[in-house]
Amino acid sequence: AVPTASGNPYTGKSVWNSEYYASEVYAAAALVTDTALKAKISKVASIPTFTWFDTMAKVADLPGYLQAAGSSILQIVVYDLPNRDCHANASNGELTYANNGAALYQQYIDGITAAIKASSGSTVVAVIEPDSLANLVTNLSDSRCSSVQDQYKASVVYALKTLATAGVYMYIDAGHAGWLGWPANISPAATLFAQIYTSAGSSPFIRGLATNVANYNALTAASPDPITSGNSNYDETHYINALAPMLASSGWNAQFIVDLGRSGKQNIRTAWGNWCNIKGAGFGLHPTTNTGNSYIDAIVWVKPGGECDGTSNTSAVRYDSMCGGVDAKVPAPEAGQWFQDYFLDLVNNADPAL
Numbered sequence: 001a002v003p004t005a006s007g008n009p010y011t012g013k014s015v016w017n018s019e020y021y022a023s024e025v026y027a028a029a030a031l032v033t034d035t036a037l038k039a040k041i042s043k044v045a046s047i048p049t050f051t052w053f054d055t056m057a058k059v060a061d062l063p064g065y066l067q068a069a070g071s072s073i074l075q076i077v078v079y080d081l082p083n084r085d086c087h088a089n090a091s092n093g094e095l096t097y098a099n100n101g102a103a104l105y106q107q108y109i110d111g112i113t114a115a116i117k118a119s120s121g122s123t124v125v126a127v128i129e130p131d132s133l134a135n136l137v138t139n140l141s142d143s144r145c146s147s148v149q150d151q152y153k154a155s156v157v158y159a160l161k162t163l164a165t166a167g168v169y170m171y172i173d174a175g176h177a178g179w180l181g182w183p184a185n186i187s188p189a190a191t192l193f194a195q196i197y198t199s200a201g202s203s204p205f206i207r208g209l210a211t212n213v214a215n216y217n218a219l220t221a222a223s224p225d226p227i228t229s230g231n232s233n234y235d236e237t238h239y240i241n242a243l244a245p246m247l248a249s250s251g252w253n254a255q256f257i258v259d260l261g262r263s264g265k266q267n268i269r270t271a272w273g274n275w276c277n278i279k280g281a282g283f284g285l286h287p288t289t290n291t292g293n294s295y296i297d298a299i300v301w302v303k304p305g306g307e308c309d310g311t312s313n314t315s316a317v318r319y320d321s322m323c324g325g326v327d328a329k330v331p332a333p334e335a336g337q338w339f340q341d342y343f344l345d346l347v348n349n350a351d352p353a354l
C-alpha cells in the first residue's frame, strides 16, 4: 500500500550517507599526504549528498542503496531526461526524443519506481530533473529547448505521477535566484511549476521545489554580490520567499530544499550566469532541517562537490564554453567525473571550515 505523505520527510529521520560519494572522497584522501588536509577530507565523507541517477544503467544500483539505507532517507536525483540540458552542452545525456527517448525515459522511471516499491521501510527523497523546467522558462529562444518543451513537460509529469505511487517525496528542480529569480522570470516560472504540479495530479508527494542545485548562491547573503544587481532576489532566501506565495496563489503550498553544497564562498564570479566549475567555491552550510525558514524543509548537498560540471577540453563532443570561461577552473574532466584539484579547493574554501 502507498504510504500517506506526512509533511516534511526530513523531520525526525536520519539521512543515509551515499556510499558512492564516500568512496570517491576516500580515494581523494588517499592522494593527499598532508595530514591536516586528509583530516578535513575525511569529514566530507560523512556528509550526505544526493546520488545522481544520470543513466538508465545506474537504476540497477538502486536496490543495493535502498537495502543499505534501511529506514534512513535515501536522497536521489532523477536526471536522465531525453535531450537533457537543452541549452548547454556539458551535461547532455544518453537519451533523445528522436531516438525513442520518451519510451526509454518511462522505462527508466518505471525501473526506479519498481525498485522502491520492492523495498520495504525506505524513505526516498528525489530531486526531479535539474535545469529542465528552468530551461523552458528562459531558453525557448534556443530551438534545442523549444523543440522539446511539450515532451519535457510530459516526461516530467510522468515521472512525478509514477514516483508518487511509490511514496517518493519529490522536489522539482527550480533553478536558482540568479536564473528564475530575476523580475522577468519569476512569474512565468511560478506559472509553469503550478501547471506541472496540477498536471501531475497535485499529489502530496510532490512536496515542492529544489533550488540552487549545482549552483553557488548563498542561502542568506550578508550583502548582495555585485553580480546580482538588478535582481532584488539576490540570494536563495529572497528567491524562495518571493516564489512561494506565487505558487500558493496558484493552489500549491510548495515547500523547498536548497543545495548549499558549493555555497561556502560568495563574490567569486564575474557574472551570475557562469556555472561551470567556478573557481574559489567552497563547501557550504552542512545539511540540516534547522533551516530558519518555514518554507524550507532542509538544507541539503545535491551536487556532490568534486564531481565535475563539464569538460574544458575544447575538442570534446560535450565541450561547453562556460567550462573554459574566465571563472572556470581548468583543466577539467567530463561532467560527473572526479575533479581532484577542484575538490581540494572546495575543502580548503569550506565555510563553515571543515
Ligand SMILES: O=[N+]([O-])c1ccc(O[C@@H]2O[C@H](CO)[C@@H](O[C@@H]3O[C@H](CO)[C@@H](O[C@@H]4O[C@H](CO)[C@@H](O)[C@H](O)[C@H]4O)[C@H](O)[C@H]3O)[C@H](O)[C@H]2O)cc1
Residues within 6 Å of the ligand: 085, 087, 088, 090, 091, 131, 138, 139, 176, 178, 179, 180, 182, 184, 185, 213, 214, 215, 229, 230, 231, 271, 272, 273, 274, 275
Ligand atoms: O538585469 N536584468 O534585468 C536581467 C534580466 C534577465 C537576465 O537574464 C537572465 O540572466 C541569468 C544569468 O544572470 C540567466 O541565468 C542563467 O541561465 C543559465 C541557463 O541559460 C543557467 O545555466 C545552467 O546552470 C546550471 C547550474 O545552475 C547547469 O547545470 C546548466 O547546465 C546550465 O545550463 C545559469 O545557472 C543561470 O544563472 C537567465 O537564464 C537569464 O534569463 C539578466 C539580467
Ligand SMILES: [Mg+2]
Residues within 6 Å of the ligand: 085, 090, 091, 214, 309, 335
Ligand atoms: Mg550540469
